[in-house]
Amino acid sequence: MNYNLITYCIYLPIIIFIMVKIGWLFYKNGEVFLLNLFQNNSELVKSINNLLLIGYYLTNIGYAIITIAYWEYVHSAIEMLNSLSYTIGKIILLLALMHYNNIFWLKHLNKSKLLNQ
Amino acid sequence: MENSKIIIGYIIYLPIVIFLTIYVSKLLFKNGRLFMIDIFRGKEDIALATNKLFEIGFYLINIGFALYIMKIYGYSSNYEMSNQTLMEILSKKIGGFTIYLGIMLFFNLFLFFRGRKKSRRFTTKTTKVI
Numbered sequence: 001m002n003y004n005l006i007t008y009c010i011y012l013p014i015i016i017f018i019m020v021k022i023g024w025l026f027y028k029n030g031e032v033f034l035l036n037l038f039q040n041n042s043e044l045v046k047s048i049n050n051l052l053l054i055g056y057y058l059t060n061i062g063y064a065i066i067t068i069a070y071w072e073y074v075h076s077a078i079e080m081l082n083s084l085s086y087t088i089g090k091i092i093l094l095l096a097l098m099h100y101n102n103i104f105w106l107k108h109l110n111k112s113k114l115l116n117q
Numbered sequence: 118m119e120n121s122k123i124i125i126g127y128i129i130y131l132p133i134v135i136f137l138t139i140y141v142s143k144l145l146f147k148n149g150r151l152f153m154i155d156i157f158r159g160k161e162d163i164a165l166a167t168n169k170l171f172e173i174g175f176y177l178i179n180i181g182f183a184l185y186i187m188k189i190y191g192y193s194s195n196y197e198m199s200n201q202t203l204m205e206i207l208s209k210k211i212g213g214f215t216i217y218l219g220i221m222l223f224f225n226l227f228l229f230f231r232g233r234k235k236s237r238r239f240t241t242k243t244t245k246v247i
Contacts, residue, residue, distance in 0.1 A: 004201045008208075044155075047148035051226050054144055058219030066212030069205045 003074040011084060015064045015091060019057070022095060026102075027053045033106050037113060064091060122198035123189050126207055134183040134214055138176065141218055145225060146172040152229040156236045171225075179221065183214055 027049060034045045067087055074080050146168055153164040189206055192198060 002201060005204065008204060044151055047151050048226075050148050051145060051222065054141060055219050055222045055226070058141065058215050058222060062212045062215030062217075062219060064212070065208050065215065067208075069209035069212070071205070 003080050007074055007080050007084060008068055015088060016061060019060050019064065023053055023056050037109060122203050126189060126203050127187065129207060130187060130210060133211055135180060137218065138179045141222060142172055142175045145222055149229055152233055156232040158236060179218060186210065
C-alpha cells in the first residue's frame with residue numbers, strides 16, 4: 001500500500017456518498033417543479049425524474065472516478081490531505097455551480113410557462 | 118503467469134461495464150414506455166415493439182463500445198504492473214464509460230421529448246383541420 005492507494009480508498013467513499021446524497025435531495029425536491037411544468041401528469045413526471053436522477057449519477061460519478069486517473073503523485077500524509085481536500089473541494093464547487101444553473105433554468109421555464117398561459 | 122495484472126483488470130472491468138449497461142437500459146426503457154405510448158397516441162402494441170427495438174439497439178451500441186475500448190494500451194507483456202497503475206487505468210476506463218453512458222441516456226431522453234412534442238403538434242394540427 002503506498003500513499004496513492006490509501007488516498008483513493010479514502011476519496012472514493014467520500015465522494016460517492018456526497019453525490020448520492022445530493023442527487024437524492026434534488027430528486028425529492030425537484031419533483032414539485034416538474035409537476036408544475038407538466039400539468040400535474042404525475043406518472044410522466046415520475047419517469048422523467050427517475051431518468052434525470054440516473055443520468056446525474058452516471059455523469060457525475062463517472063467524472064469523480066475519472067479524476068483518479070489524473071491524480072498527482074503523493075509522497076507523504078500531508079500531501080495526501082492537501083490533494084484530497086483540493087480535489088473534493090473542486091468537485092463540490094462544480095456541483096454547486098451546476099445546481100445554481102439548474103435553479104436558474106427552473107425559474108426561467110416556470111416564468112415562460114406562466115407567460116404562455 | 119506473465120502480465121496477470123492486465124488480465125485482472127479485464128476481469129474487473131467487464132462485469133462492471135456489462136452490469137451497468139443492462140441496469141441503465143432496463144431503467145431507461147421501463148420509464149420510456151410511457152413516452153412511447155404518448156408518441157404513438159395509445160397504440161400500445163406498436164409502442165411496446167418500438168420500445169423493445171430501441172432497447173436492443175441501446176444494448177448493442179453500449180456493450181459494443183465497452184468491448185471496443187477494453188484493450189489496455191502501452192504495456193509490454195513482461196512489464197510488472199503495480200496496483201496503483203492498474204487502479205488508475207481502470208478508473209480512466211470505467212469513469213469514461215460511465216460518462217459516455219450518461220450522455221447516451223440524456224440523448225435518448227432528448228429523443229423521447231422531441232418525439233412527444235412532434236406527435237403532439239401533429240395531433241393538434243389534425244384536430245384543427247377536422
